[in-house]
Amino acid sequence: AKAGGKDQVKLASSEDGAAFALRKQLELDLWNAVEKEEMFLEYQPVASARTGEPFLFEALVRWRHPRLGVIPPADFIDLAEQSGSIVGIGGWALAAACREAAGWPAELRIAVNISPRQLEAGDFPAWVAAVLEETGLAPGRLEVEITESAYRGGLEPVAAVVADLHTLGVTVAMDDFGTGYSSLSSLQRIPFDKLKIDQSLVVRGHGDKRAVSVLRSIVTIGRALGMHVTAEGVETAEHEAFLRGIGVDSLQGFYFGPPLSAKQAMGLIKERFGR
Numbered sequence: 001a002k003a004g005g006k007d008q009v010k011l012a013s014s015e016d017g018a019a020f021a022l023r024k025q026l027e028l029d030l031w032n033a034v035e036k037e038e039m040f041l042e043y044q045p046v047a048s049a050r051t052g053e054p055f056l057f058e059a060l061v062r063w064r065h066p067r068l069g070v071i072p073p074a075d076f077i078d079l080a081e082q083s084g085s086i087v088g089i090g091g092w093a094l095a096a097a098c099r100e101a102a103g104w105p106a107e108l109r110i111a112v113n114i115s116p117r118q119l120e121a122g123d124f125p126a127w128v129a130a131v132l133e134e135t136g137l138a139p140g141r142l143e144v145e146i147t148e149s150a151y152r153g154g155l156e157p158v159a160a161v162v163a164d165l166h167t168l169g170v171t172v173a174m175d176d177f178g179t180g181y182s183s184l185s186s187l188q189r190i191p192f193d194k195l196k197i198d199q200s201l202v203v204r205g206h207g208d209k210r211a212v213s214v215l216r217s218i219v220t221i222g223r224a225l226g227m228h229v230t231a232e233g234v235e236t237a238e239h240e241a242f243l244r245g246i247g248v249d250s251l252q253g254f255y256f257g258p259p260l261s262a263k264q265a266m267g268l269i270k271e272r273f274g275r
């Protein structure tokens, strides 16, 4: 037993070593991933709760690693965020998403996720303006999604960026609402256009009395502040009926469609819009 215990310790530490080495390798690989054209975007439809029709797509990044295959953002965004390579990756994602959306019918909008590092790195609004200019996308068709981790440097810098984006005509959504600690104070101080209810709240919402009350209250807050309210993680007809019933404006989730390749998204758009 003693020997076994020893072996286990050895195994565990060598596994840790391997995991550490993999992390380090991925961290290095991330710096070249854009240049090597390994990053690509998928587009998930967001439907109007009223009509059930898509009017916006959220761009979601994926990494096609030469040896490991397709890696989802959950497995590399944090790493890229910590090392700083997210600034280049996120900048690429914004430009690629705007370029794609510029080829869609003008009533369709595009939402892009922005990480805290991008907000902190120099003049983010100027970068957005340059991308819009270069891609020809009308500013009103772009939405930027910001999560609570963006406020770690304080609310004021974020409020300033949001004001600049508004001047450009770009809208801003508060992503993953309800998962963090400072959601409410940031709502007080930052004039978001949209509130995205996190999927963890949506999943519990259906059938759970307390969760239902929380969701209803969020919609009330959104209304009072003049914000569009959207819900993510809508997986079933029951979710849809419930969320529509409490007054959520738009819905995103597997029930309306998974993230699609650019080609699939174009197919869906042609089918729905006939062009």
Ligand code: C2E
Residues within 6 Å of the ligand: 044, 059, 060, 061, 072, 073, 074, 077, 090, 093, 113, 114, 115, 175, 176, 199, 232, 233, 234, 235, 252, 253, 254, 255, 258, 259
């Ligand atoms: P998010 O912004 O909350 O994006 C929604 C996530 O939920 C996506 O995961 C999407 O595929 C997934 N999802 C969609 N519908 C459903 C559903 O009905 N049920 C469930 N359970 N999940 C659903 P994904 O694509 O793996 O992205 C994970 C996270 O990675 C995103 O969460 C976002 O925070 C981050 N991310 C993605 N793309 C980018 C990017 O370009 N830049 C930055 N900074 N972060 C990104």
Ligand code: CA
Residues within 6 Å of the ligand: 058, 113, 145, 175
């Ligand atoms: Ca998002």
Ligand code: CA
Residues within 6 Å of the ligand: 175, 176, 196, 198, 232
């Ligand atoms: Ca989200």
Ligand code: CA
Residues within 6 Å of the ligand: 176, 198, 199, 232
């Ligand atoms: Ca989320």
